[in-house]
Amino acid sequence: MTAFPCSRCGKCCMSLGRHIRVIKTTSPRSFLISVGVTRETLPVQLVPSLVSLYSQKEPPAWETGWCPFLRREAGGLFSCTIYPFRPRICRGFRCMTMRILDRSGHEAGRVKGRSSLVSDDPRLVELWDDAVAPLAGLPQKEFVSRCREILASHGFEVDMFDE
Numbered sequence: 001m002t003a004f005p006c007s008r009c010g011k012c013c014m015s016l017g018r019h020i021r022v023i024k025t026t027s028p029r030s031f032l033i034s035v036g037v038t039r040e041t042l043p044v045q046l047v048p049s050l051v052s053l054y055s056q057k058e059p060p061a062w063e064t065g066w067c068p069f070l071r072r073e074a075g076g077l078f079s080c081t082i083y084p085f086r087p088r089i090c091r092g093f094r095c096m097t098m099r100i101l102d103r104s105g106h107e108a109g110r111v112k113g114r115s116s117l118v119s120d121d122p123r124l125v126e127l128w129d130d131a132v133a134p135l136a137g138l139p140q141k142e143f144v145s146r147c148r149e150i151l152a153s154h155g156f157e158v159d160m161f162d163e
């Protein structure tokens with residue numbers, strides 16, 4: 001298992017403006033929010049070092065539709081300004097579950113969710129479609145184990161990410 005390598009591209013938070021809403025401002029740095037997907041209501045606070053970034057509510061720092069707490073920093077990376085208080089759905093989110101490396105250690109593909117491969121390598125795509133995707137109904141542990149075996153026999157290595 002490898003720690004999930006979030007690149008802070010912000011893509012996963014950009015579509016969450018409809019689902020994460022501020023219900024009430026309880027102080028200049030704290031809010032009550034609702035999370036539509038899980039129907040939760042929870043109190044959150046701004047990270048002290050990100051208060052000034054949060055106050056930027058115009059492009060390029062923030063754009064309509066984004067989660068109200070997402071901000072683009074000057075260098076282009078994205079930050080969650082309530083990171084320690086972020087909702088459960090954000091804590092558990094992984095935009096990929098595994099990465100597949102070729103013989104030279106380069107990334108040949110990424111797997112999203114259970115078994116959706118994203119790859120530009122035609123050999124890997126064919127192998128996945130023919131031999132791995134049909135196993136998607138197996139229990140998770142068995143699926144991962146078979147997936148590793150099949151890919152390894154064709155020179156690929158699987159890098160799984162922590163839950």
Ligand code: SF4
Pocket residue numbers: 005006007008009010011012013093094095096
């Ligand atoms: S979890 Fe994935 S999509 Fe979300 S910011 Fe990290 S790399 Fe980007």
Ligand code: SF4
Pocket residue numbers: 012013016020067068069070071079080081082083086087090
């Ligand atoms: S609360 Fe933070 S992690 Fe969750 S969608 Fe908003 S910016 Fe992203």
